Amino acid sequence: MATIKDIAKLSGFSIGTVSRVINNRADVSPATREIIERVIREQNFQPNTNAKRLKQTMFSPVTIIVKGIGNTFLEAVLEEIQINMYLHGESINVTFLDERANCVAEAVKIIAAQNPKGLIFLGGSINNFRKDFKAVQVPSVLATGNASMLGYDNLSSFTTDDYRAAADAVEHLVQAGHRRIGILGGYPESWPEDIGALRLSGAVNALESGHADFVKDRDYEPCAFSLQGGYNAARNLLRRTPDLTALFAIGDLVAVGALKGLQDNGYRVPQDISVIGFDGIPFASYTNPRLATIKQDISLLAKRTVEDLLLRMNYQRPVLHETIPYYFVEGESIAVRHSSV
Amino acid sequence: MATIKDIAKLSGFSIGTVSRVINNRADVSPATREIIERVIREQNFQPNTNAKRLKQTMFSPVTIIVKGIGNTFLEAVLEEIQINMYLHGESINVTFLDERANCVAEAVKIIAAQNPKGLIFLGGSINNFRKDFKAVQVPSVLATGNASMLGYDNLSSFTTDDYRAAADAVEHLVQAGHRRIGILGGYPESWPEDIGALRLSGAVNALESGHADFVKDRDYEPCAFSLQGGYNAARNLLRRTPDLTALFAIGDLVAVGALKGLQDNGYRVPQDISVIGFDGIPFASYTNPRLATIKQDISLLAKRTVEDLLLRMNYQRPVLHETIPYYFVEGESIAVRHSSV
DNA sequence: ACTGATCATGAAAACGCTATCATAAAATTA
DNA sequence: TAATTTTATGATAGCGTTTTCATGATCAGT
Numbered sequence: 001m002a003t004i005k006d007i008a009k010l011s012g013f014s015i016g017t018v019s020r021v022i023n024n025r026a027d028v029s030p031a032t033r034e035i036i037e038r039v040i041r042e043q044n045f046q047p048n049t050n051a052k053r054l055k056q057t058m059f060s061p062v063t064i065i066v067k068g069i070g071n072t073f074l075e076a077v078l079e080e081i082q083i084n085m086y087l088h089g090e091s092i093n094v095t096f097l098d099e100r101a102n103c104v105a106e107a108v109k110i111i112a113a114q115n116p117k118g119l120i121f122l123g124g125s126i127n128n129f130r131k132d133f134k135a136v137q138v139p140s141v142l143a144t145g146n147a148s149m150l151g152y153d154n155l156s157s158f159t160t161d162d163y164r165a166a167a168d169a170v171e172h173l174v175q176a177g178h179r180r181i182g183i184l185g186g187y188p189e190s191w192p193e194d195i196g197a198l199r200l201s202g203a204v205n206a207l208e209s210g211h212a213d214f215v216k217d218r219d220y221e222p223c224a225f226s227l228q229g230g231y232n233a234a235r236n237l238l239r240r241t242p243d244l245t246a247l248f249a250i251g252d253l254v255a256v257g258a259l260k261g262l263q264d265n266g267y268r269v270p271q272d273i274s275v276i277g278f279d280g281i282p283f284a285s286y287t288n289p290r291l292a293t294i295k296q297d298i299s300l301l302a303k304r305t306v307e308d309l310l311l312r313m314n315y316q317r318p319v320l321h322e323t324i325p326y327y328f329v330e331g332e333s334i335a336v337r338h339s340s341v
Numbered sequence: 342m343a344t345i346k347d348i349a350k351l352s353g354f355s356i357g358t359v360s361r362v363i364n365n366r367a368d369v370s371p372a373t374r375e376i377i378e379r380v381i382r383e384q385n386f387q388p389n390t391n392a393k394r395l396k397q398t399m400f401s402p403v404t405i406i407v408k409g410i411g412n413t414f415l416e417a418v419l420e421e422i423q424i425n426m427y428l429h430g431e432s433i434n435v436t437f438l439d440e441r442a443n444c445v446a447e448a449v450k451i452i453a454a455q456n457p458k459g460l461i462f463l464g465g466s467i468n469n470f471r472k473d474f475k476a477v478q479v480p481s482v483l484a485t486g487n488a489s490m491l492g493y494d495n496l497s498s499f500t501t502d503d504y505r506a507a508a509d510a511v512e513h514l515v516q517a518g519h520r521r522i523g524i525l526g527g528y529p530e531s532w533p534e535d536i537g538a539l540r541l542s543g544a545v546n547a548l549e550s551g552h553a554d555f556v557k558d559r560d561y562e563p564c565a566f567s568l569q570g571g572y573n574a575a576r577n578l579l580r581r582t583p584d585l586t587a588l589f590a591i592g593d594l595v596a597v598g599a600l601k602g603l604q605d606n607g608y609r610v611p612q613d614i615s616v617i618g619f620d621g622i623p624f625a626s627y628t629n630p631r632l633a634t635i636k637q638d639i640s641l642l643a644k645r646t647v648e649d650l651l652l653r654m655n656y657q658r659p660v661l662h663e664t665i666p667y668y669f670v671e672g673e674s675i676a677v678r679h680s681s682v
Numbered sequence: 683a684c685t686g687a688t689c690a691t692g693a694a695a696a697c698g699c700t701a702t703c704a705t706a707a708a709a710t711t712a
Numbered sequence: 713t714a715a716t717t718t719t720a721t722g723a724t725a726g727c728g729t730t731t732t733c734a735t736g737a738t739c740a741g742t
Contacts, residue, residue, distance in 0.1 A: 001478075003698055014722045029720060044476065050394040051698035055726050060454070070420045074414075079410045082437050094435040096423050104420050112387050113401070135385060138342075205404050222674075260627040286568050287627040288603040336712060344728060355692045360730060370690060392728035395697050 002043040011039040022047055053115070059093045062309065063116040067106050067123040067277050069096040071225065072253055073279040073296075080302030082122065090311055101154050103128035118309045121145075125297060126194075129155070139312040143197060143305045148321035151273050156308050156319040160296045165326045166202030169276050169294045170248050171210070172328060177337035178246040178274060183234045184258055186225040187252050196225075197251045199250045199278060219244065221255060230257025235265050238273070245337055246274040252281040255291055259333065270335035280329060294332030297324050352380040363388055392652060394456075402432045403464040403650065404457040408444050408464040410437040412566065414620040414637075415464045418484060421643030422461065429651055444469035449476050457592045462486075467535045470496070480653040484646045485533055489662035497649050497660040501637045503536050506667045507521055507543030509634045510617050511589050512551070513669060517680035519587040520553050521661050525599055526591050528568040537566075540591045540619060560585065564595060571598025576606050579614070584677055587615040593622045596632055602672065611676035623672060633672030644680045 004022070008015040013036060014328035020028050021036040028036075029317060039045075043182050050336065052058065078094065084090045093116065103124035111119065119140040133152055147157035162223050173181050183203050186196040200220075207214035218241055220253050227235045230249055234257070238244060249255035255277030260268055267273050269289055280295025301324045319335055345363070351358040361369050362377040369377075375630050380386075382643055384462025392400065405422065408414055418433065426433045429601060434457065438447050439540040444465030451457070460481040467486050474493055481496045488498035507582055514522050527674045539560075548555035559582055564574035575598070579585060589598035594619030600610055608614050620623060649661050 004700095005698075015699080017721060017722075020721090024701080032720080044477070044478065046453055046476075047396070048698050049453055050391045050399075051727090054389070054395050054698085054729085055393040055700045057727075069423055070416070075416055076413070078437075082410055086439055093399065094437065096435065098427055113390050115390060135387075138388075156712085205714065227623055228454065231627070256624070256627055260629065260631075263629055282568055282595070282694075283624055284599055286572070288601065288604055289628075290601075318447075319497070346728075356729080357693075358691060362690090364730080368690065373690080381726080389728050392697090395699085395728080396730045398697075474730080 001047045001048075004045075004047065007036065007043060007045055010035045010043070030116050044252075046112060047222060053210040057119040057130040058115075060114040061093045061116060062096060062118040062120065062313075063093045063110060064120040064122060065095050065097060065103065065110065065124070067097045067101070067103050067121075067148055068099060069226075072281045072283065073251065074144070076120060076281055076298050077302055080299050081122075081143070081306060082308040084302050088306065090310065091248075092129060102132070104132040104136070108132055111138055118313045120305060120309060126150070139309055140289075141305050141309050142221075143301065145323060146323075153319060154312075155314070157321050158301055158304050158308070158324055159195075159322075160301075160326050161323050162198035164246070165201035165294045166199040166250070166278065167206035167324075168328065169278060170203045170206045170212070172292070173248065173274060173276060173334065174207075174210055174212055176274065176334055178245075180212065180241075180244045181207060181212050181219070181246045182237050182241060183207075183220045183248050183250070183253050184230060185220060185222040185236065186254070195230060196248070196250060203248050204249075208219055217268060225253060227253055227257035227260075230254035230259075231261035231264075232257075234258035234261035234325040238262070238267065244273065246276070246334070249275065249277050252279040252284045252291065255293065256283060257288055258285055259289075259291065270333050274334040274337075277329075280327075284329070286333075287333075289332035292334045293329050295327045295329045297326060300324050342388045344537035345386075345388065348377065348380050348384060348386055349383065351509035352377045358571060360552060370525070378623045379523045383680075386539075387596060400458040401455045402457065403436045403459040403461065404434045404436060404451055404455060404678050405461040405463060406436050406444065406451065406465065406587055407437060408438045408442065408447050408462075409440055409566075412464060413624065414592065414639075415446050415485070415620045417486075417622055417639050418643055420462075421640050422647055425643050425647040429647065431593075431651070438465075441646070444471070445473040445477065449473060452477060452479060458581070459654045459677050461646060461650060461669070480650055482646050484642065487662060490588035494660060497644050497646075497653070499642055499665055500536075500663075501642075502664050503539035504543035506542040506635045506637075507589070507591070507619065509669065511544045511547045511553070513633070514587040514589065514615060514675065515548075515551055515586075516615060517615065521582075522548060522553050522555065522560070522587045522589060523578050523582060523594050524548075524587040524589050524591070525562045525571060525578065526561060526563040526569075527595070534631075537591060544589050544591075566592055566594060568594055568601075571595035571600075572602035572605075573598075575599035575602035577609065579603070579606070585614065587675070590616065591615055592620050593618040593620040593625045593632065593634055597628055597636065600628055600630075600632065611674050615675040616677075617672075617675060621668075625670070625672075628674075633675045634670050636670045638667060641665050 004015050007018045020035055022031050026104055069198050075290050082092055095110055119138050120141045129150055131314035144155040144159055147155050185200050221233045221237035244333055249258050256273055262269055269275055277291050277293035280293050284291040284293050345356050345359050348359045359377055362374050423433055426575055460479050462483045470491055483498040484498055487500050488496050526541050562578035564570035564573040568640040590599050596616055603610055609618055618632050618634035622636050625634050654657055
């Protein structure tokens, strides 16, 4: 690899002048510039970024740490974040963490390795933050979860009110006349436990305190947060508890899998059994029947995340903890049931 | 930010000794080590990676350049690559490029900025490589396309034989008795033109040289490579050419959208119209009816990509250009049509 | 107690670059 | 022509590390 010193020697000028050419400084004579540029081209010279950064204490682009590759919802958020960043003229850099990794401990390593201007956490669990986050010295946002109780002064958070939204979801089923409602959940390991736990407890509480007849051991089936997970769980739950008339899936991925699992096992949706999901992933509008779901406002979530991070990167500002609204999306996967009970 | 010098001063030792502690060298007395480690902890000191890298001429992790965020197929490949890299103990770094970006020109910037050990291109078009690739000095792989004709000695490529696979896809429709077959395509801008063009010409040629009655202007509808694109295109094409009995969609995303578009417009799949896709994305097995498709061997593609890159990163090896096998996946979206024509 | 080996530590050079300052040459002005 | 400004360039001091080499202290063996 050629260095600036080589270019200087070969072109007959000093490294200072070569540096000026590299950085397009004005005070270089055209003739000199041309010679040096030719040598640079000939040698295929690329200035060493580490040296440059060391001197200038520069930073890398905002890094987004995604835990759980393959999660369509997170990918949709990521896509929106990328668009927003692009609009602000910022580029991004994404690191996918293994599901098993401790989100923040790994993130600290990444910070050390790349020195990013800012950090966005996508899909990590709150619990990961309790211990290790203090070492993170960079403006950060938790884009899917509520970090207000942690009280860190460089970690904002934006999230849907998962507890209330899940309660709303089952409420919609109750409104439609359903009294025997099952829940398809997520294993803690494969799904950020806080969000999963919030949705689960939101739904369970709403059912137990409402007019429905709900017994967790009988009517709840945990599963991997995936298509396959939903497919299997729906079948297993209905085999165990055949009198259910509706299912709440803790995520759309699970719901789409469940839809197919039900259909493959001879259940008609929604005539035999209704289904509602959670998240509002793009595919949810393209299933047959179209999936009813709780749609998180992905683009607002991304917009607020980017706005806050950029603001705090450039000015001294307090962190923010906001709740993003959600919407019920009607679908053909819910049938009205005339109360026969 | 504390530097190693601060730690040295505060602990009363020299920077050399502090460096030895940081790097877990053996020749430091336990007492000294403890003192220095305490100071490091107190000061929340993180060694500056740029300085470290400069001294050691280290490199950043393999960087994957993905053009076209939101493309489910590429995300599936990405997921497999990440798994394979993880198995080899390598971490990765992903940069999502705007659709409009020139893949290689951007890559050069990334190299300048990050100095990665290796580079994987996902979803970029071959044409992007013709001009700028010479400046890329790093072992690289084009994971979705054939770069053999370019003859670069640091760019391997792995790809499905898109031309032949697309021909096979329509052949399956012909085998099932269809003679009036439409094609749902992709706009060059939103889909790597080479792959799109290959699939299109493969399908068109197979139809024109086969027993089918195909007229491109009448039976082909270009569309964005997205669910929405397929949804609209299917409707438009059938409005224009109502006597089609089968559709080949140039990608599963388009096919899934088409499925819904057809159903929403009163067509039954497959009784009224058959559909076959291309790619083999996970969602394709969860549609109703299940989508017939040409499945690329995503995990093999990822495996070979990673193997080759790692090998060439560590040893002097010639580049490889391999074709990855593909499979026809049966689905309920194709009906057998008894030749009435 | 005296030599030679071992150990813990410090001093300083180097990594490749940028930026400041100094300086010689050229251009402008009086 | 002398005095002044402008311009192009070179020399050099860092940036924060690692690493080599040198040095003084401790230790074992006679």
